[in-house]
Amino acid sequence: MDELVIRGGGPLEGKVRISGAKNAVLPILSATLLADSASLIRNVPHLNDVTTMMALLGRMGVQLTVSDKMEIEIDPTMINDYMAAYELVRTMRASILVLGPLLARYGRAEVSLPGGCAIGSRPVNIHIDGLRAMGAEIVIEGGYIRARCGRLRGTRLVMDTVTVTGTENLLMAATLAKGETILENAAREPEVVDLANYLSAMGAQIEGAGTDTIRVQGVDRLKGCPYSVVPDRIETGTFLVGAAMTGGRILVQDTCPHTLDAVLLKLQEAGCHINTGEDWIELITNGNRPKAVNVRTAPYPAFPTDMQAQFTVLNAVAEGAGAITETVFENRFMHVNELQRMGADMRIEGNTVFIKGVEKLTGAPVMATDLRASASLILAALAAEGETVVRRIYHIDRGYERIEEKFHQLGADIRRTTD
Ligand code: EPU
Secondary structure: OEEEEEEOOOOOEEEEEOOEOHHHHHHHHHHHHHOOOOEEEEOOOOOHHHHHHHHHHHHOOOEEEEOOOOOEEEEHHHOOOOEEOHHHHOOOHHHHHHHHHHHHHHOEEEEEOOOOEOOEOOOOHHHHHHHHHOOOEEEEEOOEEEEEOOOOEOOEEEOOOOOHHHHHHHHHHHHOOEOEEEEEOOOOOHHHHHHHHHHHHOOOEEEOEOEOEEEEEOOOOOOOOEEEOOEOHHHHHHHHHHHHHOOOEEEEEOOOHHHHHHHHHHHHHOOOEEEEOOOEEEEEOOOOOOEOOOEEEOOOOOEOHHHHHHHHHHHHOOEOEEEEEOOOOOOOOOHHHHHHHOOOEEEEEOOEEEEEOOOOOEOOEEEOOOHHHHHHHHHHHHHOEOEEEEEOOHHHHHHOOOHHHHHHHOOOEEEEEEO
């Protein structure tokens, strides 16, 4: 199994280009199922989750052609199977995103229930209840969601929790439903907006994406089209925190600064100078140690849960003390034990971790537990004295493209080895 060996201590310096967003490309690939013809999806990041989604579509009979630039032509017209099997869903919860498109376009779907995962129980009741309210008949049998419908009917849906993939599933389903669907308490994440932009480019009638009320007028058909995926705001934030922690200076290119407002504010509060342009962000520390910050995660536009682990590590080496409160997932502090093994001074109370910054972390063998926790361990290793070996990095390959190459380009001493 692959491991990352990192010798920390030096500042991150230089330029890095950001890839397409994992959490935008996964719903967009699912949405290609809604069309009557092929789409060409560009700026696709080379990630294990993307490979899993392609395998899922491929098994349904969807034709996929990948160019060497990672542009994927996807032709759904030969589909002959409507199932997402447990063995794929188990490795990637976002497989649930094929449920809405399959039902809306083909009137049938069989999708394994994702079950729990490392960061919490993560139910999908809102996806299922919403589709039922639109006319689908759904039974849960043998661990599978088995769903059938005639043409879905538009209706008003009030989601009682803000859910990103729930909003996306129902939005996709609504595009081909009969009449108007109103999604209330919708997720406002930039990835929802990117999906809505792709759906609109295919001919969907959508208003209000990016607000908490999305209105969709169902249309009879959608036509495949070319579309380029939005840059990854979490990858962007991860590199920025790396520079902030190591007293570095970096220029992050091909990104989308306005999707990172809450994160950039916290980095400024931590003492970093931030300059932005249309598609770049520069972070300057002047070699200073960051100041500890308090963070509370919540749905967009508030501070993202997917940046929580990285800021926990920032506080671990910061001047002063900070508290990080996680309100989105109940069990997203698994990195804390590993960080303590590297010398971090932190304690968990309920859904808050209290952190007192230390002058230096020290390298240690550590184990990655989920995607963003793994990213935080790499950041800790980059700032630590001595060598750190990060094990189980298959988690990181799910969501970060060529992470060691990109950190290496910023001057980090990092290499991948195979056991
Ligand atoms: N929830 C319900 N019922 C539902 C759906 C969600 O109670 O039917 C609850 C969840 O248990 C959770 C909260 O709602 O407490 C929010 O979960 P959400 O549904 O928004 O999460 P998700 O859609 O499964 C996406 C991202 C996650 C990201 C969250 C929150 C994708 C593919 N995944 O997950 O990304 O953390 O939104 O922003 O878009 C990651 O990239 O590392 C990652 C975990």
